[in-house]
Amino acid sequence: MTTTANTTGTGTAEAKAAHAAHAAHAAGTANGYAPEHTQRMDLAKLAPEVYKAMVRLDAAARQGVDPTVLELVKIRSSQLNHCAFCLDMHTKDALAAGESVERIVQLSAWEESRHFYTPKEIAAIELAEAITVLTDGFVPDEVYARAAEHFEETELAHLIAAITVINGWNRFAVSTRKVPGHYTPGQYKN
Known part of the structure; x- marks a missing residue:
């Protein structure tokens, strides 16, 4: 979101x-x-300052991050978080920006479909999974190191922030039960 x-x-x-x-x-x-x-509720109306702060954080986080990489990590994090609203939004935005259906479909099984993605995209997807799931309580050093090989430090900092932000949006959308299916590409712009 x-x-x-x-x-x-x-x-x-x-x-x-x-x-x-x-x-x-x-x-x-x-x-x-x-x-x-x-x-369940409209968070933007009931907590407008929180919503506005998230919008500003989202805009700041994605600065300098490749838009294709950004949509891939948003989609992958949303898949992992079972956020149907954000999946609807980000798959539609990715398609409108020229992303292929095949790459979007294969994203849920990217480890078996590596040949659809660049090494940089794979590093970003792997980082998104590590930040999103946190089952070990931390992002493994090897995952961070692979991402650091492909992203310069400032871009990596923004990528980490963008992944963190989509996880926040996912949690808002899942908690409030935002309804998927009504989004049109570019509907939310800042």
């Missing part, structure tokens, strides 16, 4: 068609899908 809300939509035919499809999906009508869950 990222940046400030623009809830008015784009007004494009594509956005209107998506909205109509999602309205039918929400009702669980003719398409036979289960109905959407209800969002």
Whole structure:
């Protein structure tokens, strides 16, 4: 999840068609899908200063980080955190920026699909997993060292911050049960 809300939509035919499809999906009508869950709360409205601070932190964290790497780590962290809202957002943003469906699909099994990614992207994905999961209570030295081989120190600092921020957004979205499926690429901009 990222940046400030623009809830008015784009007004494009594509956005209107998506909205109509999602309205039918929400009702669980003719398409036979289960109905959407209800969002628990709107964090941006109830804690606006927290939300604004996250938006600023997000913008600061991604400075100097390659946009492709950034979307890959956001998607991978969101997969690990089971954040459907952020997966919806970041896969759509990645696709709109020219990322391939194949690389996005293979991201959940990147260790067996290394040939889809550059060594720098692999180092970033591995770092994102280590920061996101923290099962050993720390980021292993070898994971950090591999990332440090591919990123200069300032870029690495921003990458670590960006991974930390997407984990925060994931936790907000999962806790408040943000509903996936309604995001359009570029909807949230700062």
